[in-house]
Amino acid sequence: MQAYVTTRTRASTIAGIAAIGLVALAVAAPAFVSRIVIQDLFFILTMLMLAQLWNLIAGYGGMVSVGQQAFVGIGAYAMFGGVLLWGWDPVPAIILGGLAALALSVPMAFFAFRLQGAYFAIGTWVVAEVTRLLVAQWRALGGGTGTSLPRQVTADIWGVDWVADLFGVREAAARDILAYWLALALCILTIAAIYWLLRSRTGLALASVRDNDEAARSVGVDPRRVKWLVFLAAGFATGLVGALVYMQTARISPDAAFSVTTWTAYVIFIVVIGGIGRLEGPVLGVLVFWGLQTAFASYGSWYLFALGIIAIVVMLFAPRGLWGLLADRTGLALFPVQRRLILPDKKA
């Protein structure tokens, strides 16, 4: 039998080519868009990364964490610690943020993996809150009120001078551009890594564990191993994002860095609206979220109220999100992971 296996679709080939063009455009963007647009793009990219990472553990791994803000917060604080206490440059200190988040994800997984379903979610939240309370005791980094990166540090960040010269902008704008480029690189890396993971053997293991833990064990899959792997990887990457976000703002406080609303609720909103369990979902979701935020942010709490209603409506009428709705109608898949068996002679 001349059967072969493929994941590619025509749409994915076109999407691949379009993505390369889009990336080239995104890299060149600082040359022709304003600082406000760069800041918006930075926001979109960072939220997209967080959404992809949450989607990886919840949508693909079935681990609904409500404690991802712990990794954002600890990542950001570790970066600040590296800069303010040990005199690191903020850019390499971002790695420190990732490592700190990785270190935190070990005890969090240790506790939370003993819990199932809603208890898992609450468990992760509890660990995140405990971490926030502990970090708020860290006097050297401003305790409960937080602290800022001093001007002489932010002005000397690796590459800022070069960017400032390249585009003829001032130091603050150059820092935004640098952060944007880092976010772009990290975002591409994150999506590529998740896509690679899902197409690898581990992707099958992850899906089988999500669908049926017991049956997965009965075909030789080790559920604990895959869960640990994705939870730790997501923790590390979430920490990097946290550090990057706070390098850009240059100001930190425990309440902001460990905010469950910003770093988990919004992220869940993006994934649910866009479509859980698919890579395309968060991409669509983050654009919808950004649009809503730009249009309605001035309405204060009514804005949050509207977000909640939209989330409920989507969950009721399109449980697989907007992308799910679109894919069900058209069969479209830009990041296909399904292995399709192709038989040349269909035994017509």
Added chain:
Amino acid sequence: MSDVLVLDAVSKAFGALRVTDGVSLAVPRGQALGIIGPNGAGKSTLFNLITGNLMPDSGRVVLLDQDVTRLPAMTRVRMGVGRSFQIPQPFEGLTVFENLLTAAAFGRGLPEGQVAEDCAAILDRIGLLARANQLAGSLTLLDRKRLELGRAMATRPELLLLDEIAGGLTEAECRTLSDTIRALHGQGVTIIWIEHVLHALISVVERLLVLDFGRVIAQGSPDAVMASKEVREIYLGIEA
């Protein structure tokens, strides 16, 4: 050496209920063994003890001359134990083909590329090739049963455990499934099959074992076991 599986006084209780009560059993290589017994006799529990989905309270499980009593299910799969579940448990979000691919890749510890052909061949054999790229969650009961068998086959087991694979099927469907199982047996796969559909079971197995209240109450050739008065009373109800 010639025994694929040996159970040595294996017991398991859920609370005060002894579901498996000192079961000892040896299954020689290549044998097809049928297990019957009334509902609640402990048949599925016995399977779970063999596969490692449950751990026994006492006794030993020996697989291919190795004591596996404390080894987890996934390790035993890699040693060569394949199973189907009584209630089909497909990976619903994966396609039929991916269900087999997962089992083949992880059950045998091989890369996907090396097992894809084999999975396609198994799909052809169990009549699911046309549905290869369909999501497993969308299958009918018969196809789910076929998938259970196919997924267990994909791990290329030395010992195949089938849990009521023929239940709920029509006569013709049942015959197709029995044919597939007989062919596997012909290839030298050792089979333990729990089944209520007796004629399907007896058409394949050469040895029959009767469980009741977690204990082995009779075993031997299917004819001898089915002829024994004790079995007819306990299992089939009192007949004239």
